[in-house]
Amino acid sequence: MGSDPMLRAALIGFPSSGKTTLFQLMTSARDAPRGKGDVNIGISKVPDDRLDVLTGMYNPRKRVPATVEFTDLIAPSRTGAQALVDVAGYKNADALVHVVRAFRDPAVPHPSGSIDPARDAQAMEDELILADLGVAERRLERIEKDLKKGKSAELEKERDLVQRCREALEQGQPLRALELTGNDLKLLRGFQFLSAKPLLLVINLDEADVAEVGADVRKAAAKTGLAGFLAHAATRAVALCAKIELEIAQLEAADAQAFLADLGLAESGLDRVIRASYDLLGYISFFTVGEDECRAWSIARGTPAQLAAGEIHSDIARGFIRAEVVAYDALVTRGSMHACKEHGEVRLEGKEHIVQDGDIINFRFAT
Ligand SMILES: Nc1nc2c(ncn2[C@@H]2O[C@H](COP(=O)(O)OP(=O)(O)OP(=O)(O)O)[C@@H](O)[C@H]2O)c(=O)[nH]1
Ligand SMILES: [Mg+2]
Incomplete structure (x- = not known):
């Protein structure tokens, strides 16, 4: 394992919502992306002040931060649940990053003809839920068949769990809202349910709203009609304007800092998205230190x-x-x-x- 990034996040979202712009933002200032089949893969470094302090203490030859890997569809024909089922680089994503369009720019057509972040967030949620419902139903049929051949406590436990999942899904609840733990969680992982994966909503703000909203997710949610969605969806959110952030990321560090300060932002959107993705899974870091190398390692809590x-x-x-x-x-x-x-x-x-x-x-x- 070692150098493999532990957290892989897949960018999903409706056409022209800003996925690739966000992906460029996440990776352009960092390592160049590499293509693999239908996806671009980019590695982002997790910002961590503690690693900076340790590096200051040890003055090592190498400083190695923890990383998160982001994937983006190169030629998307399907950008939601279907991509997560079909596309190799998307199948085993640990977390989903849904880019929701809130920028209004009339020069960029929206496939549904209007700008409505809450509608889009819910539509994507429904896609995930519907795909999972199919999986749960097929799995239940299979289990019932096996149970007829011979009862087993294991199988019955699995049936109860999948039934619980089906009920939640039928009520329109994503599986991540069930907050399963221990064995249940382990069992469920095997099915790769899409709505069970941690979800980060990136609200892609309009340029005109950035100064007012800043990094305040609540304000962003209120402004974009997403407050209700976020209240019950067991989801985290970050608000930023991908286009502006991309411009900032291409500036020299000092200019970027000044630009951010002008907008009332303490931290770049890039850092906020990476950190939120990292936190989303409850990942933590431990460190190894020395004159040769100071390094952050990612592990699950x-x-x-x-x-x-x-x-x-x-x-x-x-x-x-x-x-x-x-x-x-x-x-x-x-x-x-x-x-x-x-x-x-x-x-x-x-x-x-x-x-x-x-x-x-x-x-x-x-x-
Ligand atoms: N005004 C404005 N335009 C944006 C913003 N983010 C992205 N765009 C523009 O919207 C268009 C689509 O952006 P992409 O990043 O390619 O969107 P995508 O989700 O990757 O689209 P597909 O891959 O085709 O599904 C591009 O012309 C972007 O420059 C934004 O925050 N504000
Ligand atoms: Mg794209």
């Missing part, structure tokens, strides 16, 4: 130390002895690993230790 070690290298997980762990705040307060040791703030943890966000870890392992 609740990951034990040995599994986290496997992110770096399978050998480290296999030969795992102990994890030396310091909390980020302790290291920054004390100023060095040595000082932390003297104050008893470096803990020796075993395989099962649940890694916390911001932990700085040195894995001891046998080869």
Whole structure:
């Protein structure tokens, strides 16, 4: 694994909603995108002030942030649920980023003939729900057939879960709203239900509304008629104007900062989208530090130390002895690993230790 980005997010949305503009924004200022089949793939670096502080302390040869991978359809004929079912680069997306058009520009026709963000958000939700309903129904038929051949507790559990899913879907509820956990969640992952995937709504604001709305999602939702949708859809949202953000991203850093400040924005839309995508899955970062490299690693919240070690290298997980762990705040307060040791703030943890966000870890392992 190691260098593989753990989080893959697929851009969906109706034609001309601004997906590719957002994709360019996410990737142009960073690494060049690479094409693969029907999709462009771009890697974005997750902004993290803590990594900057650590880099300042260690002055390493390399600074490696956590990453998120975004995919965009190159020649989209289907841009919603069907793409997620059909297109190779979209099939196993961890999260969906729905770009909702709120910019009015009459020079860019909308396929439905008018600008209505709430309608579009709901229409995409319905697409996802409808696709899932088909999957749930086929799965239930299959389970009933198998149950006739022989009862099993496992199968019955699965049937109950899929039935629950079907009921929710029939009521127009996306599966992500069920907030399943543990085994149920694991079972469900196998089906690749689309409405179960974490969803980030990117409200693509009109240029004229940016100054008024800023980065305030509530204001954006009120302005674009999305407030009701966001209140019940178990969804996160970010508001930005992709076109303006793309222009800003192409400026020199100092000019970009001034431009953002003019618009009343503390952080670029790029950083907000990446961070929101990252947070969406409940991902956290731990760090490895040294003069050679300071690096942020992504893991799901609740990951034990040995599994986290496997992110770096399978050998480290296999030969795992102990994890030396310091909390980020302790290291920054004390100023060095040595000082932390003297104050008893470096803990020796075993395989099962649940890694916390911001932990700085040195894995001891046998080869
Ligand atoms: N005025 C304005 N135009 C925008 C904005 N975002 C995108 N556009 C324009 O809208 C058109 C479509 O944008 P794209 O980013 O190509 O949209 P898309 O969703 O990738 O479209 P398809 O891939 O064809 O489905 C382009 O001409 C963009 O320049 C925006 O925030 N404001
Ligand atoms: Mg496009």
